[in-house]
Amino acid sequence: MPAPDAMKADPVILALEGRVTAYLVGPIWAEALETLSRYADRPIVIDASRLESIDDTGIALLFDLKSRPRSVGAEVEIRGLAPSLAALIPDYAPDDVAEPARKWPPLGIIERAGRAASLQLAAAARMLAFLGDCAAALLQAFHRRGVIRWGEVLSVAAEAGANAVPIVLLIGFLMGVIIAFEIGLVAQQFGAVIFVVDGVGVAVLRELGALMTAIVFAGRTGAAFAAQIGTQKVNEEVNAILTFGLDPVRFLVLPRLIAAVLVMPLLTVLADVVGIFGGALVLAGFNIGFVQFYNHLLGAVGIEDFLVGVVKAAVFGLTIAAIGCQRGLATGAGATSVGLSATSAVVTSIIWIVVLDGFFTVLISS
Amino acid sequence: MERPAVSAQAQTTPAVSVRDLKVGYGSRVLLEGASFDVQRGEILVILGASGCGKSSLMKNMIGLYRPMAGDVLIGGESIVRAGPTEKARLQRGLGITYQSGALFGSLTVLENIRFPLDEFTDIGLEQKNLIARMLLHQVEMVEAQSRMPAELSGGMLKRAGIARAMALGAEILMLDEPSAGLDPITAANLDRTILALRDNLGLTFVVVTHELQSILKVADRAVMLDATSRSIIAEGVPSELRDHSQDARVRQFFNRRPDAPETEVRR
Numbered sequence: 001m002p003a004p005d006a007m008k009a010d011p012v013i014l015a016l017e018g019r020v021t022a023y024l025v026g027p028i029w030a031e032a033l034e035t036l037s038r039y040a041d042r043p044i045v046i047d048a049s050r051l052e053s054i055d056d057t058g059i060a061l062l063f064d065l066k067s068r069p070r071s072v073g074a075e076v077e078i079r080g081l082a083p084s085l086a087a088l089i090p091d092y093a094p095d096d097v098a099e100p101a102r103k104w105p106p107l108g109i110i111e112r113a114g115r116a117a118s119l120q121l122a123a124a125a126r127m128l129a130f131l132g133d134c135a136a137a138l139l140q141a142f143h144r145r146g147v148i149r150w151g152e153v154l155s156v157a158a159e160a161g162a163n164a165v166p167i168v169l170l171i172g173f174l175m176g177v178i179i180a181f182e183i184g185l186v187a188q189q190f191g192a193v194i195f196v197v198d199g200v201g202v203a204v205l206r207e208l209g210a211l212m213t214a215i216v217f218a219g220r221t222g223a224a225f226a227a228q229i230g231t232q233k234v235n236e237e238v239n240a241i242l243t244f245g246l247d248p249v250r251f252l253v254l255p256r257l258i259a260a261v262l263v264m265p266l267l268t269v270l271a272d273v274v275g276i277f278g279g280a281l282v283l284a285g286f287n288i289g290f291v292q293f294y295n296h297l298l299g300a301v302g303i304e305d306f307l308v309g310v311v312k313a314a315v316f317g318l319t320i321a322a323i324g325c326q327r328g329l330a331t332g333a334g335a336t337s338v339g340l341s342a343t344s345a346v347v348t349s350i351i352w353i354v355v356l357d358g359f360f361t362v363l364i365s366s
Numbered sequence: 367m368e369r370p371a372v373s374a375q376a377q378t379t380p381a382v383s384v385r386d387l388k389v390g391y392g393s394r395v396l397l398e399g400a401s402f403d404v405q406r407g408e409i410l411v412i413l414g415a416s417g418c419g420k421s422s423l424m425k426n427m428i429g430l431y432r433p434m435a436g437d438v439l440i441g442g443e444s445i446v447r448a449g450p451t452e453k454a455r456l457q458r459g460l461g462i463t464y465q466s467g468a469l470f471g472s473l474t475v476l477e478n479i480r481f482p483l484d485e486f487t488d489i490g491l492e493q494k495n496l497i498a499r500m501l502l503h504q505v506e507m508v509e510a511q512s513r514m515p516a517e518l519s520g521g522m523l524k525r526a527g528i529a530r531a532m533a534l535g536a537e538i539l540m541l542d543e544p545s546a547g548l549d550p551i552t553a554a555n556l557d558r559t560i561l562a563l564r565d566n567l568g569l570t571f572v573v574v575t576h577e578l579q580s581i582l583k584v585a586d587r588a589v590m591l592d593a594t595s596r597s598i599i600a601e602g603v604p605s606e607l608r609d610h611s612q613d614a615r616v617r618q619f620f621n622r623r624p625d626a627p628e629t630e631v632r633r
Contacts (some may be wrong), residue, residue, distance in 0.1 A: 022535040026488035055535025055567070056488065056504075088566055090500065097499035100512055334516030336471040344383040 008100050011043040017050040020058035026255075029061050036065070041074050059088050067094040105253025130326045131221060133249045134257060141254065152255035153262075160221040160256075161263030167220070167268065172204075172271030173210050176278030179203055192288045197293055198300040200279035205305040210274040211357055214316035218349035222324035226345035229328025230338040238329065247287075253325040257318060264317025265310045272309060312360055313342050319356060320349045373430065379442040381406045383389050384425065387436035389419055389426050390534030395434065396422050402589050406537070407555055407569040411581050411604065414591035415619065420574045421465070421542055428462055428540055428573070429453050439537070458486065460540040465546065467523030469515035475502065476511040482533045482615040501529040505559055521552035538570045540565070544582045549588050568574045578620065580607070584587065591618055608618050 014032055033308075036044060046065060052211045054062070065076050066089070107115065141147040225362045229252050232238055241248050288296075327345040330339045380403040388398040396419030403408045412420050426433045429445040437446050440456045448456060469478045479498035479573050483489055489497070502508040505525040515523060531539055545553035546562075557580050563569045575581060581588060583603050588607060590600040592615055600607050600616045608620035617623075 022483065022487050022489070022533070026493075029489060031495050054503060056532055057483075057487075057497050057535055060493070060500050063500065064493065064496055090503070093502070097496060097503050097508060099495065099499075104623070295476075332516065334471040334514065336514075337516065 002161060011045045012039045013045050013047055015047045015050070018052050020054045020061060022053065023058040023059045024057060025061055028108055029064075032061070032065055035068075036068060036076070039074075041071060043074055044070075044076045046076065046078045048078055048082075049082065054088065055084055055149065059090070062089050063094075084312040090315075091189070109238065124351060126330065127323075130249075130294050130329070131322065133247075133251060136274060137247065137249045137254050138257075140250070142185060147250060147254070148258065149251070149255055152257050153283055155166075156256050156259035156261050159213045159349075160217070160224075160259055161267060164220055164263075164267060165218055168213055168267045168271050169274050171216055172209065172274040173278040175212055176200060176204055176275035176280075179208070179275075180279035180282035184282060188286060190291040193283065193288060194292075194296060196279070196283060196286070197288065197296040200276060200283075201297045201301040201307060204275040204279070205272055205301055205309045205358070207309070207361075209275055210268045210309045211353065213268045213271045213313060213352045214320065215350060217260075217267065217317065218320045218346050218353065221260065222320040222345045222349045225321060225324030226327040226331075227338055228339040229253075229325055230331035230341040233329060234335070234338060248329065252329075256325055257321045260317035260321035261314050262317075264313045264320075266314035268309055272306070306364055308364060309358070312357065315356060316353050318354050323349045326340065379453075380404060380407070380439075380570060381441060383439040383442075385439065387423070387438065389422050390433075390434050390436040391422075394598055396593075397591060397596050398435075400436070400591075401511075402598065402601060404538075404570060404572055407564060407568045407572050409560065409573065409584050409586045410590065411585035412572065412574045412587045413581055413588055413619070414575055415576065415593060418591040419591040419596075420576070420591060424540055424542055424574050426458055429457055458534060459536060459538065461534070461536030463524065463527040463529075463531050463539070463541045463543065463544060465518075465543045467489040467515070467518075467525055467527040468608075469518075469523060469530070470621060474514060475507065475513055475518070477514065478526060479530050479533055482530065486534060497533065498529075502526070504563075505529045506534075506555065521548045521556070523558065523560070524548070528556075532563070532569075537568075538572070538574055540572045542548060542574045542575075543576075544545050544573060545575060545577045550579075553580060554579065554583075556580075560584050588590070590619065 010315070011034060011077045014035055016028070020028060032046075044065075046062070047064075051058075060082075063076060066078060067074065070076060078089075081089075180196055180200050181332070184193055184197045187196050229238070232252065238248050238252070241251050280288075280290055283293055284290065324345040327341040327348070331341040382404040384402050388395065389400070390396045398421065400412075412421050414422060416450050422431070425431045427438050427445075428436070429448070433446060439445070440459065442524060443452070443456060446455050446511055447455055453547055470476070470481065473481065476498050479501055482493050483497060487494075499508055499511060502511055502532045505528055507522060507525050510518060510522055510526070515526075518526065518619065528539070528541065528544065531541075533565040541560075545556050548556065560573070561572055564571060571584075573580075573584065585604045587602060588600070588604045589598055590607070591597070592599040599613055600611055602611075604620075607616050611620075612615055
């Protein structure tokens with residue numbers, strides 16, 4: 001431990017004893033620096049004669065103390081250091097291990113806004129180019145047999161569709177229950193509970209069935225697409241496909257797009273059925289029997305309501321898969337990039353789902 | 367903060383002792399009856415053909431996997447029988463590098479080196495940065511301190527991994543395939559770094575590799591594993607193993623002859 005002793009001699013003596021290791025060096029270093037700054041005008045002698053051993057942190061301590069700029073006559077001198085330990089202290093200049101100077105000055109708000117805007121424009125251009133590639137691959141698939149790898153499509157469909165059934169059933173059911181209960185409580189005050197059937201039917205079939213399924217699909221499958229393709233990009237599998245003269249869009253993207261367009265409507269139908277069943281279950285508590293619910297529902301909604309939901313689901317599926325795959329292919333290097341791609345895929349998908357839903361609503365209403 | 371036991375042990379205790387170790391996964395045995403010591407300040411190389419269980423042996427030695435039987439002593443203390451707290455203490459006394467470097471992708475190179483110091487010491491930030499930069503200087507990586515791991519080459523990742531493994535002043539460094547996939551110059555630099563660290567700091571090295579040039583250059587002693595017999599088939603000074611081993615498999619390995627050693631291979 002350092003023991004500043006300024007009383008006995010003109011130079012200030014700092015004694016280092018025993019072992020100086022990573023686990024012990026913190027307070028020693030702090031005390032030594034404090035001594036150096038307190039006696040800025042006096043020479044400092046570090047008495048290392050009783051120092052037994054040091055590790056890399058002890059070496060750094062001695063290097064730091066020795067290299068600190070001091071005024072003339074107030075230098076730091078290390079005395080009594082065993083030759084085997086002295087040999088460990090590097091003789092390079094402190095600048096060799098100095099903090100690097102910042103290369104670029106920090107950007108102002110206008111530059112940052114400009115940079116963000118240009119990045120967004122570039123991302124939009126990349127997305128458009130990617131959609132163009134997808135369209136070209138799909139067109140090729142219609143004209144030539146063997147372009148679509150159906151085995152891969154089935155495998156993706158099973159993972160994205162069949163394995164998602166339990167969670168879609170749960171979310172769909174709870175959604176129907178919640179809507180029926182919330183509207184039912186209000187409608188009860190006006191003696192209009194029967195019209196809750198209309199509300200549940202229209203809301204689930206036209207909007208919520210597709211919307212909630214799409215959100216689950218984005219979180220579950222969109223993220224998985226981005227992470228899978230992103231990992232393949234990081235592992236250079238995408239490069240291997242390219243250097244075989246093959247198109248990554250056809251190999252990696254097309255099966256996922258087709259699988260998503262196929263399974264999203266099916267999952268939405270399931271969500272519709274259990275959602276309406278959940279609503280019927282709740283309304284049974286409001287004295288609306290299952291038969292009465294069924295008969296009223298037939299009058300309240302038509303096939304077009306069901307079809308609107310299913311078509312939306314297919315478009316949502318296409319959107320989520322395209323965004324997931326594009327984010328995967330745009331992954332940079334390293335594990336962090338894969339995580340960022342997956343997150344970005346989910347966030348972007350959900351934003352686009354809501355935007356497209358609004359677009360559908362306006363289009364259909366007008 | 368408590369100092370790991372490895373450095374508190376008497377200097378006569380071997381740094382690492384492997385005792386009748388049986389290594390494998392599930393019912394598949396890769397290696398059995400493995401016993402050897404690593405002395406302090408020694409560079410021991412574990413070598414053998416691909417798939418013979420070199421990396422698995424190392425993972426058992428550092429307590430990542432539990433061996434099927436046998437024991438591993440770090441500075442005289444069993445890492446196999448140690449409880450979670452004791453095991454963590456023993457592991458902190460080891461500097462370990464992995465095949466890929468295993469740097470944390472979300473941290474810069476400097477932050478990666480500083481990470482163990484941030485977690486386990488109360489050294490000031492400026493001082494930790496100095497220690498990290500000096501370690502990076504030692505592995506000739508100081509220029510790359512602000513870069514992210516994704517921006518580094520394979521050799522740079524491995525060298526940064528070694529710097530991180532040394533940050534807490536570990537006296538035993540375990541390196542898994544440090545020079546695999548590196549160009550000859552970078553691999554030679556890495557060998558030079560290992561020798562310098564052993565000579566200057568008295569560190570102990572256990573190096574898993576099958577790079578012949580590296581083995582012959584750095585190893586004081588080598589332990590050779592064999593996939594077929596699932597055992598250690600040779601132990602000794604690498605150059606003597608190469609020149610004087612009675613075991614045909616050892617001579618095949620050192621002389622890069624895939625066929626029987628009696629048969630001359632035309633190249």
